[in-house]
Amino acid sequence: MTLLFSAEWLRLRRNRSNVVVLLVLLLVLAAGACWSGLAARQYREQAASTLAESQNEEARLLTRAGERSADPVKAAGTTFELARNGAPAAVLPALGGLVLSVNRFRVLNPEIRTGIDPRYLDGRKADAVINPLLEALGMLDFATLVAILLPLATLGLTFGLVQEDREQGNWRLSCAQHRRPWAILAAALLLRWAAIVGVAACASALAFAFDPGADPGALAGWLLLVTAFSAVWIVLAGLFSMLPVSSGAAAVGLLGTWLLTSFALPSLLAHMANQREPMPSRLAAIASMRAIQQQTEVNSDALLRAWYRDHPVAAPASVTVHRFPIAMVPRYLEQDRLYRPLQARFDQARSAQFEALAGWSWSSPGLALIMGADMLAGIDAPRYQRYLQAVDDFEDRWRACLVPVMMGYRQLDAQQLARLPEFVMPAGQSDTIWSFTLRRLWQMAGLVALGAAILCTLRKRFAQP
């Protein structure tokens, strides 16, 4: 067996096209790794700087809020200013595998600014500035690059392993010299698998090395996924080697399978997920939000009266006529109460679609790999939904501290200022990530086992010269 492996290793090494394929793969993946690693580093620095800036702004407003004013209108204005602009930015913390899907963090805003007025209407608080052209061209996410290129490299390395030898008459010699010709193919496939995984592992380690927030657990999870993903394609290449067709036809067939599983099936699955969990219309939501805006504006006075009726303790003694901004606050609160379920439908649909896709992802190993990468990076749809819920929760706590004081035309005292809430993203998701990763691994391992079983059952076909 050792002799077989060393012979196959020699065959792999001495074939110039194999070396070129591996070198190109290494070069492209290393370039992608450097870019993703640097982008991840930049993202972490930028997130930290945004947080620091918003904390500075909060500190400035806290200092101002600490300056007492005898005029109740001024006092209310100061508290309103703190409530509106003083909340620290709610930043979604990236996980250890950020390098794998760093661009998703640019598309889904991970830095939301909360306050007293509804953030859903204001793109400045919720949207990222992004060049749509670059987004359309596709970003150099490391996980996507691996999902696209590894199967192509497998195709390049396994081209004509049996068929071309048959065409050239070499397979006849192999069959004559070896008792189990299938073992020759098995050794060739295993060596190629090791070579591909080795290249992917080196590039992955490089990417993770650039990111100061990367963690070894995420790298280990990613490498397991890549190993399984690569195994699926190696087994597929083995199955195509078995077909009684020319080497060119087998290569075109494997290429077709790659197109089908990497592009057509994910598109089809996304379509099916959207049929099952339809994404609501953003345009229709605009009309609904405007209806809410109009309704609350018309009922503005009634909402103000209702607020003071429900909070008699907070009502000011000295002010009877309420004007902007205090008069607007109950309206803002009511708007948000009505907007939130509308907005939540989008996040729920995105999350449900992710779950549906995860269930079907066994049919597209590339999709399974990308979804696993999203989980390791911490930008998967369910986590983003939890983040938005945490933002809502933080916003509620922030308002609960400030609104009664503001509506009472008062300022926060030193104790209240010291106890202002901070945004905290609920922790403890590592078991979810691992169970998700393991499920994807089982899916891919199942495919590998099925392919290997077919190969084993039909192994005698390789004995035909």
Add this chain to the structure above:
Amino acid sequence: MSAKSGTTGTIVRKEMLGVLRDGRLLVLGLVMLAVLCAVFADSLQQYRALQQEKLAVGAAVRSQWDSQGAKNPHRGAHFGLYAFRPDSPLAAVDPGLTPHVGQALYLEPHRRNLSRFSASADDSPAARLGKIAPAFVLYALLPLLIIALCYDAVSREREQGTLRMSFSLGVAGPQLLGAKLLALLLLFAAMLLPAAAVGAWLMARSELASADMWLLAGANCVAYIVYCCLFAAAAITVSALMQHSRLALFILVGSWALSVLVMPRVGAAAAQRLLPLPDATQFWRAIEHDIKQGLPGDGDAASRAKAVDRDILQRYKVSKIEDLPVGANALRRLPRDAYSDRVHDLHFNALGARYGQQQRLVLLASLLNPVVVMRSLSMKLAGTDLGHQHHFELAAEQYRRYVNRTIDQWDADNTHGVTSFDDQYADNSVWKMIEPFSYQPPGAAVAIGSAWAEILVMLGWLGISLAAMSLAARRLQP
């Protein structure tokens, strides 16, 4: 001369017969045709649904605006309007940037916004592997089909020894390769013609179909013919240069993967890194800062407001704002908003310029890559590129200014002195006085004119690939 053309005709016929008998064209061509028709029908259906929804929501938003009831006019203006961009039916062929730009633009007083609610933000992870649109089939999968059919066009003849036989019959390399190219192009044309006919028939049923649209569709067809031609020539060249079909397929599939899947991403990543955009917080904060602190030499907001008050008092010859015969708030707002518009223009123009620089860098990086050039050309012809989006956003911005100026002017004309924002003195007649937003996209001449760089690069690539094929043909050895 006639003997030569007769031989060429014979080779073309032989080549076409060979490809048809091979079965690859029939299987792959039929699959491609079916995929193209299915994807186009689906895309067109999505396009129609989106346009209908835009019309319906646009009408609803306008009706909400018209029936706001009694309000302070400035508060009414703050209720705002939304602008929705109508897409050309060609967007069904190439959605281009449509899924990545916001679907609606909020128009409100004091500030200019970016389009919001891009469809791509709601996409599932599957979209990152590529969204299947008709343009994707044409720019990405069609070259792969060409490769699958052409990779062994010459190398197989060499392997089977028929190339030597052709040479012994006096067929020259250029004649042979030229005939092969012609035969393959005729077959591609025969394969794609039904798809083009189905597409034209479906698009003709669109309400937005116009002479401009047909002109642009025609230009797009010509561009794709050039694209196919250059890929076919390149594939035949590689096949002629390589000793083995295997190596030719290797090189062609590798080049395809790099040019379709890797290089566009590398170009985008390079543009993002070398020409970074400001982060959203920085961008909006800079605008806010310039409005508050003023542009160099303009003074801060408070001093500008004082100057405005002085000017108003002087113009109306009164000593107190309260004594003005016109509405003071609106009169103050007009110059303040004009200043804000100036600041917004500066920052939005800088952002637009940076988008443009990034686009040029991507295009420059793609000088080596006809796929990116074709994508860019196709987007420009379909009206789904950055230029068309910018044109729409500028039109919407002009309309936003018109709405706010009109309402402020009405406010100034119909009140006097200082009024409270809680006073409700405007009614539906004021809202209805605002003309609806009507957007006219740029015509075909503008779209084609903006794509001259891409057209030149494509023609350059065609020239290079034909020259390479000619060189390979002259050096062809059996």
